[in-house]
Amino acid sequence: xxxxxxxxxxxxxxxxxxxxxxxxxxxxxxxxxxxxxxxxxxxxxxxxxxxxxxxxxxxxxxxxxxxxxxxxxxxxxxxxxxxxxxxxxxxxxxxxxxxxxxxxxxxxxxxxxxxxxxxxxxxxxxxxxxxxxxxxxxxxxxxxxxxxxxxxxxxxxxxxxxxxxxxxxxxxxxxxxxxxxxxxxxxxxxxxxxxxxxxxxxxxxxxxxxxxxxxxxxxxxxxxxxxxxxxxxxxxxxxxxxxxxxxxxxxxxxxxxxxxxxxxxxxxxxxxxxxxxxxxxxxxxxxxxxxxxxxxxxxxxxxxxxxxxxxxxxxxxxxxxxxxxxxxxxxxxxxxxxxxxxxxxxxxxxxxxxxxxxxx
Amino acid sequence: xxxxxxxxxxxxxxxxxxxxxxxxxxxxxxxxxxxxxxxxxxxxxxxxxxxxxxxxxxxxxxxxxxxxxxxxxxxxxxxxxxxxxxxxxxxxxxxxxxxxxxxxxxxxxxxxxxxxxxxxxxxxxxxxxxxxxxxxxxxxxxxxxxxxxxxxxxxxxxxxxxxxxxxxxxxxxxxxxxxxxxxxxxxxxxxxxxxxxxxxxxxxxxxxxxxxxxxxxxxxxxxxxxxxxxxxxxxxxxxxxxxxxxxxxxxxxxxxxxxxxxxxxxxxxxxxxxxxxxxxxxxxxxxxxxxxxxxxxxxxxxxxxxxxxxxxxxxxxxxxxxxxxxxxxxxxxxxxxxxxxxxxxxxxxxxxxxxxxxxx
Numbered sequence: 131x132x133x134x135x136x137x138x139x140x141x142x143x144x145x146x147x148x149x150x151x152x153x154x155x156x157x158x159x160x161x162x163x164x165x166x167x168x169x170x171x172x173x174x175x176x177x178x179x180x181x182x183x184x185x186x187x188x189x190x191x192x193x194x195x196x197x198x199x200x201x202x203x204x205x206x207x208x209x210x211x212x213x214x215x216x217x218x219x220x221x222x223x224x225x226x227x228x229x230x231x232x233x234x235x236x237x238x239x240x241x242x243x244x245x246x247x248x249x250x251x252x253x254x255x256x257x258x259x260x261x262x263x264x265x266x267x268x269x270x271x272x273x274x275x276x277x278x279x280x281x282x283x284x285x286x287x288x289x290x291x292x293x294x295x296x297x298x299x300x301x302x303x304x305x306x307x308x309x310x311x312x313x314x315x316x317x318x319x320x321x322x323x324x325x326x327x328x329x330x331x332x333x334x335x336x337x338x339x340x341x342x343x344x345x346x347x348x349x350x351x352x353x354x355x356x357x358x359x360x361x362x363x364x365x366x367x368x369x370x371x372x373x374x375x376x377x378x379x380x381x382x383x384x385x386x387x388x389x390x391x392x393x394x395x396x397x398x399x400x401x402x403x404x405x406x407x408x409x410x411x412x413x414x415x416x417x418x419x420x421x422x423x424x425x426x427x428x429x430x431x432x433x434x435x436x437x438x439x440x441x442x443x444x445x446x447x448x449x450x451x452x453x454x455x456x457x458x459x460x461x462x463x464x465x466x467x468x469x470x471x472x473x474x475x476x477x478x479x480x481x482x483x484x485x486x487x488x489x490x
Numbered sequence: 491x492x493x494x495x496x497x498x499x500x501x502x503x504x505x506x507x508x509x510x511x512x513x514x515x516x517x518x519x520x521x522x523x524x525x526x527x528x529x530x531x532x533x534x535x536x537x538x539x540x541x542x543x544x545x546x547x548x549x550x551x552x553x554x555x556x557x558x559x560x561x562x563x564x565x566x567x568x569x570x571x572x573x574x575x576x577x578x579x580x581x582x583x584x585x586x587x588x589x590x591x592x593x594x595x596x597x598x599x600x601x602x603x604x605x606x607x608x609x610x611x612x613x614x615x616x617x618x619x620x621x622x623x624x625x626x627x628x629x630x631x632x633x634x635x636x637x638x639x640x641x642x643x644x645x646x647x648x649x650x651x652x653x654x655x656x657x658x659x660x661x662x663x664x665x666x667x668x669x670x671x672x673x674x675x676x677x678x679x680x681x682x683x684x685x686x687x688x689x690x691x692x693x694x695x696x697x698x699x700x701x702x703x704x705x706x707x708x709x710x711x712x713x714x715x716x717x718x719x720x721x722x723x724x725x726x727x728x729x730x731x732x733x734x735x736x737x738x739x740x741x742x743x744x745x746x747x748x749x750x751x752x753x754x755x756x757x758x759x760x761x762x763x764x765x766x767x768x769x770x771x772x773x774x775x776x777x778x779x780x781x782x783x784x785x786x787x788x789x790x791x792x793x794x795x796x797x798x799x800x801x802x803x804x805x806x807x808x809x810x811x812x813x814x815x816x817x818x819x820x821x822x823x824x825x826x827x828x829x830x831x832x833x834x835x836x837x838x839x840x841x842x843x844x845x846x847x848x849x850x
Contacts, residue, residue, distance in 0.1 A: 272744055285679050285687055319645050319732040327645055327729055353736030357744045369687055370730055372679040374737050376713025381738050384632055384717045385745050388776050392769035399769045405762025409752035416748050 137168035138457045140450065141234035144175035145203040145221040146241025147446075148439045151175055154240065155183035155190070157423075157446020162189050164447075165454055171195045172234055174221035175203075200224045204241050206439065210248035222246060226253045229432045236433035236453040238424065240441050247283050250427055250434045257466050259473040262287070263429035264295045264368070265436065266302050267375060268422040271359040275422065277303050277312075278356070278364040282372030283427060289332035290476055292316070292365055296337055297472055298428035299363040300345050301465040305455050306422070307362060315351035315361030317370065326350070329367070337365075340472050382417055424449025426456065428465075433457060497528035498817045500810065501594035504535035505563040505581040506601025507806075508799045511535055514600065515543035515550070517783075517806020522549050524807075525814055531555045532594055534581040535563075560584045564601050566799065570608035582606060586613045589792045596793035596813040598784065600801050607643050610787055610794045617826050619833040622647070623789035624655045624728070625796065626662050627735060628782040631719040635782065637663050637672075638716070638724040642732030643787060649692035650836055652676070652725055656697055657832055658788035659723040660705050661825040665815050666782070667722060675711035675721030677730065686710070689727070697725075700832050742777055784809025786816065788825075793817060 144154045158171055173180050177199035184190045184197065200221035204213045217223055222241050229237045230253050239246050243265075251263055264280035279299045284291055296314045303312035316334055318326035326334075334350060341347035351360045353374070366374070389410070393403040403410070423445030424435040433456045437449040456462075504514045518531055533540050537559035544550045544557065560581035564573045577583055582601050589597045590613050599606050603625075611623055624640035639659045644651055656674045663672035676694055678686035686694075694710060701707035711720045713734070726734070749770075753763040763770070783805030784795040793816045797809040816822075 270744070272747070282679055285685075317733060319642055319729055325645075353733040354740040356737060357740045366733075369679055370733055373677060373713040373726075373730055374734055377716060377734050377738055378713075378741050380714040380717045381741055382745065384630070385742065385773070385777065387632070388773050389749075389769070392772045392776075393766055395769065395772075399766040402762040402765030402767075403769070405765065406753055406759040407762075409749070409755065409759045409763070412752045412755075413745070413748050416752075417745065 137170070138166070138236070138454055139170040139172060139234040140453055141172045141174065141225040141228045141237045142450075143221045143225040143237065143239035143241055144173045144180055145200070146206070146239065146439070147437075147441065148240075149442065151179055152183045153441070153443050154446055155180065155187070156443035157441070158195065158450060159187040159190050160443055160447035161450035162194060164451070166458070169194060169454060172198050172225070172228055174198045174200045174225040174228075176200065198224060198228070204245045206242050208242055208245055210244035213242055213245035214249035214252065222249060223253075226250065229434070230254055235457045236435065238435045238437060238446075238449055238453050240437035240439050240446070243282075243436055246434070246436055247427060250430055250432075254430045254432045254434065256429050257431055257462070257469055259469045260294055260298075260429040262291050263427045264291075264298055265425055266299055266428050267425045268306065268419070269356070269378075270417055270419060271357050273359045275307060275419065276356065276359060276362050276364060277307065278366070278371060278375065279428065280366065280368040280371050281375045281425065282368045285367065285369040285372065287329075287367035287369075289329055289336055292329070292333045292367055293336035293340070293476065294429070294469060294472065295365045296345050296347065296363065297340070297468045298465060299365060301461050301468060302426060302428055302456075303363050305459045305461050306452055309362055311346040312362035313348045314345050314363045314365060315348050315355070317353070317356070317364050317366040318350045319352060321350045321352060333365075336476060339475050344468050344472050344475075386414070419448075420444035421448040422452070423447070424452045426452070431462070433462065497530070498526070498596070498814055499530040499532060499594040500813055501532045501534065501585040501588045501597045502810075503581045503585040503597065503599035503601055504533045504540055505560070506566070506599065506799070507797075507801065508600075509802065511539055512543050513801070513803050514806055515540065515547070516803035517801070518555065518810060519547040519550055520803055520807035521810035522554060524811070526818070529554060529814060532558050532585070532588055534558045534560045534585040534588075536560065558584060558588070564605045566602050568602055568605055570604035573602055573605035574609035574612065582609060586610065589794070590614055595817045596795065598795045598797060598806075598809055598813050600797035600799050600806070603642075603796055606794070606796055607787060610790055610792075614790045614792045614794065616789050617791055617822070617829055619829045620654055620658075620789040622651050623787045624651075624658055625785055626659055626788050627785045628666065628779070629716070629738075630777055630779060631717050633719045635667060635779065636716065636719060636722050636724060637667070638726070638731060638735065639788065640726065640728040640731050641735045641785065642728045645727065645729040645732065647689075647727035647729075649689055649696055652689070652693045652727055653696035653700070653836065654789070654829060654832065655725045656705050656707065656723065657700070657828045658825060659725060661821050661828060662786060662788055662816075663723050665819045665821050666812055669722055671706040672722035673708045674705050674723045674725060675708050675715070677713070677716070677724050677726035678710045679712060681710045681712060693725075696836060699835050704828050704832050704835075746774070779808075780804035781808040782812070783807070784812045786812070791822070793822065
């Protein structure tokens with residue numbers, strides 16, 4: 131290798147997008163132009179379909195893109211385990227295999243989230259000392275973007291899962307948001323100690339133990355503080371995170387459509403809307419930023435990025451960029467070190483019986 | 491009493507609003523004009539201050555409004571129990587006492603939420619068979635408004651608390667939203683049975699037991715469905731409900747201020763915004779409806795309505811209307827019947843040991 135930069139290969143599950151494989155291929159084409167030289171893309175899906183889409187983009191025909199035929203597709207309504215175990219020749223399963231075999235250093239998919247989470251956990255395994263992966267999403271805040279995890283990978287979280295999520299999210303925020311010491315907050319319903327539930331209290335204690343050395347913990351935060359950029363990484367269990375994420379996504383769509391309806395209500399408003407249409411376009415981009423089109427599944431031995439099923443080509447391109455960044459910055463290496471150090475500190479809480487014995 | 495309509499007396503804690511007592515008094519003035527004849531208002535607060543504000547509104551001087559002097563005020567940062575027990579002569583405590591003594595049939599306050607919840611529970615007690623009250627909020631949906639509870643009164647909820655909330659919310663939605671058989675949904679992260687956590691599964695079973703007879707249960711719903719009006723009453727525990735409520739309120743403010751910023755960015759956009767300003771005003775009213783300015787604390791022996799600390803006079807007036815409606819419709823009577831019937835059905839789950847004995 132001549133270059134000082136490691137050459138990255140990205141496995142792309144090109145099927146399973148709501149907008150079809152054409153949109154995924156178009157996204158890869160946009161991303162390719164801004165990717166480091168030597169980046170390779172393995173596109174998994176039906177050969178004929180993908181070749182047809184690829185033929186429409188000149189830059190996809192310079193040898194950087196390779197199609198890997200996958201005769202099956204994991205559908206959106208399939209159950210997690212059944213979808214991934216039952217369809218060993220699906221684009222998702224084969225893309226996962228290429229990452230497992232270290233042919234590719236990262237995987238991008240906009241397919242079935244449940245199947246991708248189950249498949250990644252089964253096929254790629256979690257980092258040593260991590261029991262459950264977490265889905266990490268990027269949100270718009272008043273002054274800057276912030277991350278929230280877990281957005282639904284682990285709805286049965288224990289305190290140490292949530293405490294580990296702080297480490298996972300902190301490492302991700304360093305790369306994706308370019309922060310040196312991301313501020314972490316634990317999402318709860320009142321910021322006085324002891325006001326939340328038992329799980330919050332235990333997690334809060336664990337986070338304080340690793341504050342300063344491994345993470346930069348700001349403490350408890352309430353729901354209204356997240357959009358005010360009180361912190362850079364919001365941690366919560368997957369049950370709360372998924373509900374908040376989906377409610378907020380849905381509210382944001384509702385407000386957009388109310389605004390749209392109101393602006394069309396009469397000729398005067400329509401004229402006004404035409405003059406200020408730039409404002410509505412900018413608003414949309416601020417609320418749903420295309421550069422953050424992907425959400426990583428953190429805590430695995432490999433980089434796995436989930437793009438929204440309804441991603442457009444710009445979102446896909448944003449997701450590709452995030453995937454490449456994670457590899458280039460070797461996020462996983464630092465994450466593994468941090469998890470290992472934290473587990474040394476957490477051990478008494480994780481194994482209360484063993485600890486009681488050792489101090490006898 | 492000559493009228494066929496019962497004459498209602500409403501106790502108003504006039505202190506503790508972020509906008510001051512003047513705004514509360516102005517709200518009462520607006521409400522009075524549209525209230526049933528004979529409605530009485532007891533305003534609790536500092537005599538001099540309240541008399542001064544009242545003197546500015548002609549309709550408040552016709553004998554329907556009475557000031558009750560309260561030398562103390564519960565501040566926003568006071569702890570629940572300390573605030574209510576330590577200040578027996580506060581406007582909140584004295585207003586609660588007037589409801590307890592049945593001098594008034596409902597209480598309205600925009601003061602400290604924690605103190606109001608603690609004070610109401612201690613002073614007024616819960617309905618027979620109800621262990622914990624729930625805070626019920628009204629939200630804007632795509633086609634119509636819906637309710638969500640618990641918005642934070644009980645963050646340590648057990649399945650039967652959440653199941654009871656369905657009954658409380660259903661009775662409230664009948665009066666506040668004018669629905670005959672409000673549809674109930676249990677908020678979770680996947681609508682397949684067994685996908686949520688243990689609490690969801692247990693609550694779901696209990697709700698199915700009373701479906702048809704006592705409530706109209708639609709089943710599990712996800713975060714993105716609430717704004718789509720999948721149901722009329724969303725039930726969840728107070729921890730999730732409070733986080734979702736505060737996150738959504740905050741997101742809604744964020745979007746407003748992004749829109750505002752974008753519309754002011756250049757002269758063209760400013761001109762457009764001026765022409766379509768009616769649209770932005772309507773949008774605001776749809777997102778933050780003034781007619782639903784109050785959130786009831788349900789499950790108590792009396793009607794208690796919490797208005798937002800930042801309520802303007804129209805929100806206060808809306809909250810007064812809701813309070814009077816609850817009394818006029820005698821919501822509490824039907825609620826008590828429904829709770830009692832449901833508890834007969836739930837009993838085995840509530841008291842598994844007693845039930846095991848009785849079937850021996």
